[in-house]
Amino acid sequence: xxxxxxxxxxxxxxxxxxxxxxxxxxxxxxxxxxxxxxxxxxxxxxxxxxxxxxxxxxxxxxxxxxxxxxxxxxxxxxxxxxxxxxxxxxxxxxxxxxxxxxxxxxxxxxxxxxxxxxxxxxxxxxxxxxxxxxxxxxxxxxxxxxxxxxxxxxxxxxxxxxxxxxxxxxxxxxxxxxxxxxxxxxxxxxxxxxxxxxxxxxxxxxxxxxxxxxxxxxxxxxxxxxxxxxxxxxxxxxxxxxxxxxxxxxxxxxxxxxxxxxxxxxxxxxxxxxxxxxxxxxxxxxxxx
Amino acid sequence: xxxxxxxxxxxxxxxxxxxxxxxxxxxxxxxxxxxxxxxxxxxxxxxxxxxxxxxxxxxxxxxxxxxxxxxxxxxxxxxxxxxxxxxxxxxxxxxxxxxxxxxxxxxxxxxxxxxxxxxxxxxxxxxxxxxxxxxxxxxxxxxxxxxxxxxxxxxxxxxxxxxxxxxxxxxxxxxxxxxxxxxxxxxxxxxxxxxxxxxxxxxxxxxxxxxxxxxxxxxxxxxxxxxxxxxxxxxxxxxxxxxxxxxxxxxxxxxxxxxxxxxxxxxxxxxxxxxxxxxxxxxxxxxxxxxxxxxxxxxxxxxxxxxxxxxxxxxxxxxxxxxxxxxxxxxxxxxxxxxxxxxxxxxxxxxxxxxxxxxxxxxxxxxxxxxxxxxxxxxxxxxxxxxxxxxxxxxxxxxxxxxxxxxxxxxxxxxxxxxxxxxxxxxxxxxxxxxxxxxxxxxxxxxxxxxxxxxxxxxxxxxxxxxxxxxxxxxxxxxxxxxxxxxxxxxxxxxxxxxxxxxxxxxxxxxxxxxxxxxxxxxx
Numbered sequence: 156x157x158x159x160x161x162x163x164x165x166x167x168x169x170x171x172x173x174x175x176x177x178x179x180x181x182x183x184x185x186x187x188x189x190x191x192x193x194x195x196x197x198x199x200x201x202x203x204x205x206x207x208x209x210x211x212x213x214x215x216x217x218x219x220x221x222x223x224x225x226x227x228x229x230x231x232x233x234x235x236x237x238x239x240x241x242x243x244x245x246x247x248x249x250x251x252x253x254x255x256x257x258x259x260x261x262x263x264x265x266x267x268x269x270x271x272x273x274x275x276x277x278x279x280x281x282x283x284x285x286x287x288x289x290x291x292x293x294x295x296x297x298x299x300x301x302x303x304x305x306x307x308x309x310x311x312x313x314x315x316x317x318x319x320x321x322x323x324x325x326x327x328x329x330x331x332x333x334x335x336x337x338x339x340x341x342x343x344x345x346x347x348x349x350x351x352x353x354x355x356x357x358x359x360x361x362x363x364x365x366x367x368x369x370x371x372x373x374x375x376x377x378x379x380x381x382x383x384x385x386x387x388x389x390x391x392x393x394x395x396x397x398x399x400x401x402x403x404x405x406x407x408x409x410x411x412x413x414x415x416x417x418x419x420x421x422x423x424x425x426x427x428x429x430x431x432x433x434x435x436x437x438x439x440x441x442x443x444x
Numbered sequence: 445x446x447x448x449x450x451x452x453x454x455x456x457x458x459x460x461x462x463x464x465x466x467x468x469x470x471x472x473x474x475x476x477x478x479x480x481x482x483x484x485x486x487x488x489x490x491x492x493x494x495x496x497x498x499x500x501x502x503x504x505x506x507x508x509x510x511x512x513x514x515x516x517x518x519x520x521x522x523x524x525x526x527x528x529x530x531x532x533x534x535x536x537x538x539x540x541x542x543x544x545x546x547x548x549x550x551x552x553x554x555x556x557x558x559x560x561x562x563x564x565x566x567x568x569x570x571x572x573x574x575x576x577x578x579x580x581x582x583x584x585x586x587x588x589x590x591x592x593x594x595x596x597x598x599x600x601x602x603x604x605x606x607x608x609x610x611x612x613x614x615x616x617x618x619x620x621x622x623x624x625x626x627x628x629x630x631x632x633x634x635x636x637x638x639x640x641x642x643x644x645x646x647x648x649x650x651x652x653x654x655x656x657x658x659x660x661x662x663x664x665x666x667x668x669x670x671x672x673x674x675x676x677x678x679x680x681x682x683x684x685x686x687x688x689x690x691x692x693x694x695x696x697x698x699x700x701x702x703x704x705x706x707x708x709x710x711x712x713x714x715x716x717x718x719x720x721x722x723x724x725x726x727x728x729x730x731x732x733x734x735x736x737x738x739x740x741x742x743x744x745x746x747x748x749x750x751x752x753x754x755x756x757x758x759x760x761x762x763x764x765x766x767x768x769x770x771x772x773x774x775x776x777x778x779x780x781x782x783x784x785x786x787x788x789x790x791x792x793x794x795x796x797x798x799x800x801x802x803x804x805x806x807x808x809x810x811x812x813x814x815x816x817x818x819x820x821x822x823x824x825x826x827x828x829x830x831x832x833x834x835x836x837x838x839x840x841x842x843x844x845x846x847x848x849x850x851x852x853x854x855x856x857x858x859x860x861x862x863x864x865x866x867x868x869x870x871x872x873x874x875x876x877x878x879x880x881x882x883x884x885x886x887x888x889x890x891x892x893x894x895x896x897x898x899x900x901x902x903x904x905x906x907x908x909x910x911x912x913x914x915x916x917x918x919x920x921x922x923x924x925x926x927x928x929x930x931x932x933x934x935x936x937x938x939x940x941x942x943x944x945x946x947x948x949x950x951x952x953x954x955x956x957x958x959x960x961x962x963x964x965x966x967x968x
Contacts, residue, residue, distance in 0.1 A: 263903070283858075283859075284858060285856075285857075285858030285859045286859070287858065287859035287862070294859070294862065296859055296862040296870075297862050297863060297864050297865065297870075298864050298865050299864070299865040353867075391865065394865040394866065394867070395863055395864070395865060395866065395867035395932070396863060396865055439902060439903060441862060441870060441872060441902065441927050442862070442864070
């Protein structure tokens with residue numbers, strides 16, 4: 156210690172720290188006592204905290220602490236609580252047929268909420284987070300349904316999928332490729348006729364021939380009025396919604412070498428209650444029947 | 445502090461009282477607190493302070509217990525801050541979170557109110573109405589009741605720890621803590637139904653936050669009112685510092701009128717006999733003894749002075765006994781004081797000469813200025829009052845004209861629109877109806893500006909109309925999912941948007957919300 160250099164301020168009589176800036180010296184006043192006590196209190200608190208809670212890092216884990224606290228255990232308990240709070244409604248959904256759930260406003264609302272969160276996890280990758288779909292992936296908001304739009308039919312579609320190998324009850328249909336059966340000109344004429352049902356084709360002269368070709372080749376599935384058939388999932392061709400793309404070229408392409416979407420069945424993945432939730436949620440989007 | 449027996453000073457008993465503010469020059473930056481033992485004062489200001497204490501404490505402790513009938517759908521507590529439900533009730537006024545500006549306005553009014561009071565009558569808030577002042581006063585009542593007045597307390601404090609001292613100290617601190625608990629206890633009743641909370645609190649079944657709040661406020665009340673007292677005002681509170689900047693030469697401050705008091709002497713008769721000129725002050729120290737801040741007002745206006753005026757009471761009592769005019773210490777403005785001082789010192793040419801302020805009969809001369817109440821109505825006071833009143837009137841107008849029915853509309857963001865099978869376009873909206881009265885209502889919702897559009901509530905059968913009626917819960921927000929469908933051939937109608945209109949058919953209260961209808965090609 157440099158005691159012999161101790162410097163005392165003349166005016167206040169307080170020892171200085173020995174630091175000097177342009178002749179100004181810093182007084183070595185004691186820290187306020189409340190501050191010191193607070194500081195000591197924090198040290199005591201830290202020791203207590205280190206004993207009570209997980210703190211010291213070891214090689215593979217940390218010390219456990221006397222209270223046995225773990226943030227993971229807290230989350231687990233919270234999740235269990237949340238599950239327990241839902242238990243009543245969840246059980247009723249599991250045990251009720253879907254019509255009964257639809258008839259009970261409270262249960263229906265619960266299913267819609269549960270379905271909305273299940274949708275984001277399982278369905279959004281193909282159908283989009285807003286269920287608006289895209290080319291080849293149906294928009295679930297509108298009122299155009301390939302396989303039926305009441306809750307029961309939606310449930311069937313979600314549960315067992317479409318053209319899904321892993322489920323024997325899956326919905327199956329296949330549109331033949333007309334490349335071998337019709338000439339390109341005939342396909343163009345058919346496309347012109349299909350488009351003429353809702354819009355003006357590029358060459359109206361082809362419509363008459365197309366109409367005949369449609370009756371011969373397409374009406375068996377899509378219906379004489381081209382409004383499709385839910386029995387076989389044949390789309391309605393006389394409406395504003397085009398799953399595989401709009402326009403004559405898209406129609407011709409689909410006729411020549413049809414693309415078939417595949418949707419997996421979900422009942423074995425997420426279980427029956429969640430499929431019910433999903434069906435009711437999809438039904439609630441605005442196009443449900 | 446060493447207690448010394450009182451000395452006789454003429455006919456007045458002299459109190460040994462050293463002000464904490466003595467020797468202001470060269471005072472160390474850090475100083476251990478010197479204990480203050482305020483003597484009991486009596487007089488008109490003390491009586492007024494008792495009254496203020498009674499009123500303010502009554503308001504604080506009793507307000508949560510006032511009942512106010514608001515029908516079955518809202519709590520019947522007159523003043524209630526319902527944090528869980530996010531409602532604030534004040535008698536006939538109910539405030540929703542989005543109306544919080546009313547509270548902000550009240551705070552603005554409180555701020556300007558302080559400015560107004562300070563510029564009109566000085567630090568009246570500090571001296572009479574501040575909770576710190578009121579609670580310290582209350583704690584002093586307890587202290588005096590148990591330990592006696594100033595001298596007894598000083599003796600007790602200086603004495604050794606006898607059984608009697610332990611008992612008295614224990615009783616005092618115990619009662620202080622009880623007051624602290626009652627203070628913290630009253631606070632929580634503002635945030636929940638008071639009778640219910642009282643029952644559950646006593647039964648130890650209330651929420652932990654209630655006990656924590658009471659414990660915290662008990663601690664602060666005990667600490668601030670019992671232990672820290674004047675240090676809160678001097679060291680912690682920012683208001684004295686702000687006020688220091690707000691006082692001017694026309695502000696009312698507690699003033700020692702040394703133009704009539706000096707030269708002070710304890711031996712007035714002897715001095716007079718010797719032909720010396722003496723003032724009215726007999727240096728009895730009564731003003732110092734009663735001061736809760738422990739200062740000597742005769743040193744002049746100072747930061748510590750909260751203008752509680754107890755020194756005025758003490759000095760007036762002494763003046764009465766001596767048969768002199770009251771007001772040696774008085775509320776005075778600096779300008780009046782300076783004028784009188786100039787008179788007494790011949791504009792500073794000579795030391796204070798009390799003979800200059802009195803005529804031969806001992807009556808004050810003509811030129812002595814007394815407090816003139818008209819000084820209160822000066823420009824800045826009127827300006828502060830104007831601002832204060834303007835904010836108040838603005839809030840009053842906002843309160844009277846505010847809507848109790850509000851409609852908010854959120855357009856679906858994903859998907860923004862849906863093309864239906866027949867080519868018509870559908871938009872989804874969430875309508876939030878705020879029914880801000882505690883009565884259930886039926887509200888008619890209708891569409892304005894798209895005559896061909898059809899509206900329906902999600903989950904209900906498609907309607908063909910443009911309006912429908914919904915039931916809304918009392919004092920709640922009710923949400924509806926709405927679908928609006930516009931036929932393909934009428935899409936042009938949607939170009940300039942449309943409005944939702946909510947109307948209460950019985951009161952004709954209404955709210956309109958303008959929004960957009962998005963269709964292919966316009967989506968963003």
